[in-house]
Amino acid sequence: MAVNALKDYSFAPADSQDKFHGNQLLYVGWDEHLMFCAPFAYCLPPDTRFGDLCQKFMAHSFGYHPEWKQVDFSKVTWLKSGQPFVPDMDKTLAELGLGHKDVLRFRTPGLTGIAGTCS
Amino acid sequence: MSKVFIAFQTNEDTRPIIEAILADNPHAVLDEQPAMVKIDAEGELVIKRESIEELIGRDFDLQELQVNLITISGHLDEDDDQFKLSWLN
Amino acid sequence: MDMHVKKLGLKEKYAHMTRGLGWDTTYQPMEKVFPQATFEGIKIHDWEKWEDPFRLTMDAYWKYQAEKERKLYAVLDAFAQNNGHLGITDARYLSAIKLFLTGISPLEYVAHRGFAAAGRNFPGVGPRVACLMQSIDEVRHAQTQIHAISNYNKHYDGFHDFKHMLERVWYLSVPKSFFDDAFSAGPFEWMIAIGFSFEYVLTNLLFVPFMSGAAYNGDMATVTFGFSAQSDEARHMTLGLECIKFMLEQDPDNLPIVQKWIDKWAWRGIRVLSLVGMMMDYMLPKRVMSWKEAWEIYFEQNGGALFNDLARYGIKVPECLTQCSVDKEHISHQAWATFYQYGGAAAFHTWMPNDEEMDWLSAKYPNTFDKYYRPRFTYWREQAEQGNRFYSNTLPMLCQVCQIPMLFTEPDDPTQICYRESEYKGEKYHTCSDGCKHIFDDEPEKYIQAWLPVHQIYQGNCFNEGVDPTAEGFDPLAEVLKWYHLEHGKDNLDYEGSRDQQNFQAWRGMATQNT
Numbered sequence: 001m002a003v004n005a006l007k008d009y010s011f012a013p014a015d016s017q018d019k020f021h022g023n024q025l026l027y028v029g030w031d032e033h034l035m036f037c038a039p040f041a042y043c044l045p046p047d048t049r050f051g052d053l054c055q056k057f058m059a060h061s062f063g064y065h066p067e068w069k070q071v072d073f074s075k076v077t078w079l080k081s082g083q084p085f086v087p088d089m090d091k092t093l094a095e096l097g098l099g100h101k102d103v104l105r106f107r108t109p110g111l112t113g114i115a116g117t118c119s
Numbered sequence: 120m121s122k123v124f125i126a127f128q129t130n131e132d133t134r135p136i137i138e139a140i141l142a143d144n145p146h147a148v149l150d151e152q153p154a155m156v157k158i159d160a161e162g163e164l165v166i167k168r169e170s171i172e173e174l175i176g177r178d179f180d181l182q183e184l185q186v187n188l189i190t191i192s193g194h195l196d197e198d199d200d201q202f203k204l205s206w207l208n
Numbered sequence: 209m210d211m212h213v214k215k216l217g218l219k220e221k222y223a224h225m226t227r228g229l230g231w232d233t234t235y236q237p238m239e240k241v242f243p244q245a246t247f248e249g250i251k252i253h254d255w256e257k258w259e260d261p262f263r264l265t266m267d268a269y270w271k272y273q274a275e276k277e278r279k280l281y282a283v284l285d286a287f288a289q290n291n292g293h294l295g296i297t298d299a300r301y302l303s304a305i306k307l308f309l310t311g312i313s314p315l316e317y318v319a320h321r322g323f324a325a326a327g328r329n330f331p332g333v334g335p336r337v338a339c340l341m342q343s344i345d346e347v348r349h350a351q352t353q354i355h356a357i358s359n360y361n362k363h364y365d366g367f368h369d370f371k372h373m374l375e376r377v378w379y380l381s382v383p384k385s386f387f388d389d390a391f392s393a394g395p396f397e398w399m400i401a402i403g404f405s406f407e408y409v410l411t412n413l414l415f416v417p418f419m420s421g422a423a424y425n426g427d428m429a430t431v432t433f434g435f436s437a438q439s440d441e442a443r444h445m446t447l448g449l450e451c452i453k454f455m456l457e458q459d460p461d462n463l464p465i466v467q468k469w470i471d472k473w474a475w476r477g478i479r480v481l482s483l484v485g486m487m488m489d490y491m492l493p494k495r496v497m498s499w500k501e502a503w504e505i506y507f508e509q510n511g512g513a514l515f516n517d518l519a520r521y522g523i524k525v526p527e528c529l530t531q532c533s534v535d536k537e538h539i540s541h542q543a544w545a546t547f548y549q550y551g552g553a554a555a556f557h558t559w560m561p562n563d564e565e566m567d568w569l570s571a572k573y574p575n576t577f578d579k580y581y582r583p584r585f586t587y588w589r590e591q592a593e594q595g596n597r598f599y600s601n602t603l604p605m606l607c608q609v610c611q612i613p614m615l616f617t618e619p620d621d622p623t624q625i626c627y628r629e630s631e632y633k634g635e636k637y638h639t640c641s642d643g644c645k646h647i648f649d650d651e652p653e654k655y656i657q658a659w660l661p662v663h664q665i666y667q668g669n670c671f672n673e674g675v676d677p678t679a680e681g682f683d684p685l686a687e688v689l690k691w692y693h694l695e696h697g698k699d700n701l702d703y704e705g706s707r708d709q710q711n712f713q714a715w716r717g718m719a720t721q722n723t
Contacts, residue, residue, distance in 0.1 A: 003653045004394070006247050013635050013656040015663045025666065027605040027638070029614075029625055035584055037546040038604040038613035039625065043666035061602035081629055101636040103605070103627060118623035119584035121513030126416065128435050153496060154423030154431050155416070182218075182264065185272050186279075189435055190412050191442045192510045194449070194517070195261035199218045208516045 017100040026053075026093065027103040030062055032111070032118040039103065050096060051089035067111045079105040123164050123193030123204040126157040133187045139170035155189055163193070163205035222263035227256065230333035244329040248394040250466075251459035255332030258454050261446055269341050273348070276436050280352055283432040288359050294719050295426040297493040299712035300703050302364055303556035304418075304491035305357060305430060310370040310555055311383045311483060312414070313353040316437075318387040320346035322398055329395040335454075338447045342403075345440040349433075356433040363715075364708050366555045369693040373555055376670065377692050378661035379483075379547070381611045385658065386480050390473075392654075396455065397469050403448030405473035408514065411441050412506040414484050421488060421496040449514075456521040463522050471526040472650070475643035478532060479610035485540035486547065489569065490561065498572035499540040507532070528643035531619035537573055538622055541581040542615050548588065549600040550613075552685065555694050557703035560589040580622055597702060603662045607640035608655055609647050616640045632656060 003009045017024055024046050029039030040061045044053070054073055062068050078085040081103060087096055098104075113119040125140075127133040129151070137156055141147055147160040158164065171179045181202045193204035216224065233241050245252070286292070296302070320343050327339030354370075361367035374380050390401035419434030452470075455462045485499035497505075515525045544558075551558035561569065566585065569577045588598050604613035618624045628645040630637045632652040639645040648655045664670050668677050671687045689696050703709055 003651045004248055006243060009653055011653065011657050013633070014658060015656075015660065015667075016635060019667050021668065023666070025663065029605070029627075031625075032623055034545075034580075034617075034623065034625070035587075035598075036600065037542065037549055037615045038606075039627075040602040041605045041662050041666070042602070057602075061600075064598055082627065099636075101638070103629065103636075103638060105627070114587045115583035117580055117583045119580075119587070121516055122509060123513070124510070128439075152417075153420045154435070155420050182262075182268050182272060185262075185264075185439060185443070186275050187439065188442045189438045190416055191445065192412075192513065195446050197218065197261055197263060206513050206517050208520060 015101070020100075024093065024098075024100040026098060027101070028053075028058060028061075029103070029105045030065075031105050031107045033062075033065060033067070033108075033113050035065055035114060035119045036062065039105075044093065046094035047092045049090060049092055050087045053093070054089065067108070067113070070111060071108050075109060077107045077109070079107075120162045121193075121206040121208065122159050122161055123191075123206060124157055124159045125164060125166075125191045125204060126155050126189040127184075128187045128189060129154055129156050130187060135174035136166070136171055136184065136187075139174055140164070140166055143167050143170050157189075160204075163203060165204075166202040168200050218263050222260065222265055225265040225267075226260070226333050226337045229337075238331060242329060242331040244395050245331050248396050248465065250396045250455055250462050252332070252455075253458055255330075255334065257457065258332050258334030259450060260334055260338050261450065262443055264341065264443065266337070266341075269344075273344075276439060277348075277352075280356075280432055280436045284356055284359070284429055287356075287429040287432075291715075291719060292428050293360055293363055294712075294716050295428070297425045299364070299708045300557070300559060301425045301427065301491070301493050302360060302366075302708060303558070303703070304487045305360060305427070306366040306556040307483065307487060307491070308430075309353065309357045309367060310373050310377070311380055313350055313357070314371060314374045315383055315387050316346050316350035316353065318391060319402060320344075320350060322387070322391045322402060325391070326395040326398050335399075335447075335451065338443075338450075342440075342444055342447060345437075345444070349437040349440070352433045352436060356429040359429060363711065365695070365706070366557075366699040366708075368699075372693050376661075377555060377694070378550075378553060379612075381659060381661050382483065383480055385611050386476055389476065389654070396451075396465075399448065399451045400466065400469040401473040401476075403444065404452050405448075405470065405477045407441060407444040408448040409474060409507070409511050410477040410481060411438075411445070412510065413481055413502055415441060416506065417497055417502040418484060418488060418492075421492045421494075424494045424496050425492055452518065452523075453521075456518075456523070467523060468650070470523065471528065472647050474526045475528045475641075475647065476610065478529075478535075479607075479612060479640075479644070482539045482543045482612065486543040489540040489572075490544040495568065498569075500536045500572060503532075503536045528641070528646070531641075531643075534619045534622075535616070537576040538580070538617060541569075541573070541577065542617070545581070545584065546604075546613055546615050549598055550604070551702065552599045552696075552700055553689065553692075553694075555692070555699050557701065557706050557708060559703040560585050560592065576622065592702070592704075603665060605638065606660050606662050607644050608637045608658055608660070609639055609644035611658065611660060612640060614638065614640050 020043055022045060023043045026042045026044060027039045030036060042057055078087060140158055141149060144160055144164050147158050147164060150157040150159060168179055168181050181197060184202060191204055193206050196203045232238055323339045323343035323346060327336045327343060330336055357367060374384055390398050415434055415438040419431055422430040422434060455466050488499045547554055548558045566582055591598060606613055614625060616626050618626045626641055628639040630645060630648050637648055639648055665688055670691050672691050675687050694700060698707055
C-alpha cells in the first residue's frame with residue numbers, strides 16, 4: 001500500500017547494493033545455536049568462494065562455540081530464504097546465485113548446542 | 120467487570136488521600152510497593168473532595184491530586200466534587 | 209454588603225478557557241491553514257465534541273507543574289549534597305540509568321516537538337490545549353532527566369554524550385526509529401502512536417515498576433524524576449484514550465484506520481519495550497518484580513480492560529499480541545544475551561547474573577529460564593572466569609522495521625530464530641516477526657529508507673572524517689566506537705574490572721571508613 005502523504009512519496013532504498021562499494025550483504029544463521037543471538041551480517045565481494053565463507057568468515061564468527069570444531073561441512077544442510085539450498089564449496093556467491101541481502105541458515109545434525117539446549 | 124486503578128507516590132500528602140479513597144470505596148484493594156501505593160478496584164473508583172477535606176482539615180482542590188499522581192487506568196470523569204475512574208464494559 | 213461572587217465550576221471554567229479561545233480563520237481558508245488535519249483519511253465533523261476529562265486549564269497547569277518542579281529540585285539538591293550516588297545498591301545499577309539517559313530521555317524531547325506539531329496541526333481547540341500542555345510536559349521530562357542524571361556524570365563513565373550517541377549507536381536506533389516513524393506520520397497517527405499506544409498501553413511498564421525499582425535500589429534522584437514525569441503521564445494517557453474515543457465516535461469510516469494504527473503501534477511499542485524487560489530482569493541489582501509479572505499486571509490486565517472497553521466501538525485486540533503471552537517469558541533473556549555478547553559496542557557495562565540472581569530468574573520464569581537460558585549463561589560465566597569472555601566479533605542481522613537484531617524466536621519454538629522476508633521493487637527486506645513484516649508490507653516505501661546501523665557501518669558511513677577503511681590494519685570496531693564517542697575500555701565491556709566498579713567500591717569505602 002502507498003504511504004498516505006501530503007505530497008508525492010517516493011524514495012530510493014537506503015541499502016541497495018550499489019552503496020556497498022562492490023560488495024553485497026549476506027546473512028548467515030546457525031540453527032539450534034542461539035548462543036549467537038542473531039544471524040550474522042557479512043559484507044563480501046560477490047566473487048567470494050563459498051568455501052571461504054565457511055572456513056574463513058563463518059569460522060571467525062562462530063568459532064567461539066565449543067561445537068564449531070565438530071561441524072562437518074559435508075553433512076551440513078542449508079536453507080536459503082527457508083528453502084533447501086545445496087552449495088558448491090568451490091563456487092562463488094555470484095555463481096551460486098546468492099544475491100544481495102540473501103539469508104542462509106545452516107543446520108548441523110547431531111550438534112544441539114550447549115548442554116543440548118540449542119544454545 | 121474490569122479493574123480500574125490509581126497510583127500515588129508514597130508521602131505525607133497522599134496518606135490522607137489514600138485513607139479517604141479506601142473509606143469511600145470498600146471494594147478497593149491497597150497494593151503497597153517501593154515508593155508508591157496502588158489502589159485497584161473492580162469497575163469503578165470514586166475520590167471525593169469532601170472526604171479528603173475532612174481528613175486534612177482544609178479546603179482541597181481535586182486537581183491537587185495531580186502533584187503526586189503516578190498513573191491511572193479507566194475513563195476519567197472529574198468535576199469540582201469528585202474524581203471518578205470507571206470502565207464502561 | 210454581602211458579596212455574592214460565584215466562582216466558576218471546573219467544567220464552566222474549562223469551557224471558557226479552551227473553547228472560548230478558538231476562532232476560524234478568515235484571511236485564508238481553514239483547510240489551507242490546517243492541511244494535515246485531513247490527509248490521513250480521518251473524518252471529524254465536530255471538534256467541539258472533544259472532551260478533556262481532567263479539564264485542566266493553563267493557569268492550573270502552571271500552578272501544579274511549578275509545585276512538582278519545586279519538589280523535584282529539592283530532592284536533587286539533597287541527592288547531590290549527600291553523595292546520593294553512593295547510596296545505590298551496586299554500580300551495576302547505573303547501566304540501566306545509562307540506557308535510560310541515552311535511549312529514553314532524548315525521546316522525551318522528540319515527544320515535546322511532536323506534540324507541539326500536533327497541537328499546531330489540529331483545528332480543534334480541546335486537543336490543541338491538551339497537546340500544548342503535553343508538549344511542555346515532555347520538554348520538562350527531558351530537562352529534569354538530564355539534570356537528575358548529570359549527577360552521575362560527575363562520577364561514572366558512559367553518561368557523557370547521550371545526544372551524540374542517539375543518532376549513531378546501534379541499539380539507540382531502536383527507540384529513535386520508533387519516534388521518527390511516528391513523527392513523520394500525520395497528527396492523528398502520532399496521537400495513536402505516542403498518545404495512545406505508548407502512553408496509555410505501554411508507559412506504565414516503563415515508568416511504574418522500573419521507577420519503583422529505582423527506589424528499591426536506592427536511587428532517590430531517578431525515582432523522583434521518574435514519578436514526577438509519571439504524574440504528567442496520567443494526563444497523557446487520558447489524552448490518548450480520549451483521542452481514540454473521539455475519532456471512533458466522529459465517523460464509522462475512522463474505525464479501520466484507527467485499528468490499523470493500533471495494531472502497528474502496539475507492536476512497535478512492544479518491540480521497544482524489550483529493552484525495558486531486560487532492564488527490569490537483569491540490570492536492577494535489587495528487583496521489584498519480573499518483566500513477566502509487570503507485563504501481566506500492566507499489559508494483560510490493564511490493556512485487557514482497555515480493549516474490552518473499546519470493543520463497543522468495534523476495536524479488536526491486535527492480532528500480533530497473541531504471541532506476547534509466549535514472548536513475555538523469553539524476551540528479557542534474549543535481549544540481555546544480545547547486549548552481553550555485543551557489550552564491546554555498548555555505552556554501558558554488561559555481566560552475567562550470579563547464582564542468586566539466576567535462582568531468582570528460575571523462580572520467576574519456571575517454564576523457560578532453566579530450560580533455555582541458564583545453561584547458556586552458566587557457560588558464558590565459566591568461560592569469562594577462565595579469561596575467555598564471549599564477545600561477538602561480527603555484526604548482527606537487523607530487523608528492517610524495529611531495527612533490533614534478529615534475536616526473537618518463533619512463537620511456537622523458542623529454539624528457532626524467527627525469519628520473515630518481503631520483497632519490494634526487486635530488493636529483499638527482512639523482519640523479525642509477523643508483526644514487523646506486516647508493518648513493512650503495509651508501507652514499504654517508508655521502511656526502505658531505514659537507517660540500519662549495521663548496514664551503515666558496512667557502507668562506511670560510521671567512521672570519523674578522514675578515516676580510511678582501506679588502510680592497512682584498519683580496525684572497524686575501534687573506529688566505530690570513536691565515531692560513537694565511546695571510549696573503549698571505559699564506557700563499554702564487562703562490569704567486572706570496570707572503572708565504575710573500582711570507583712564505586714573505593715568511594716563507598718571512603719564513605720564508611722576514616723582511612
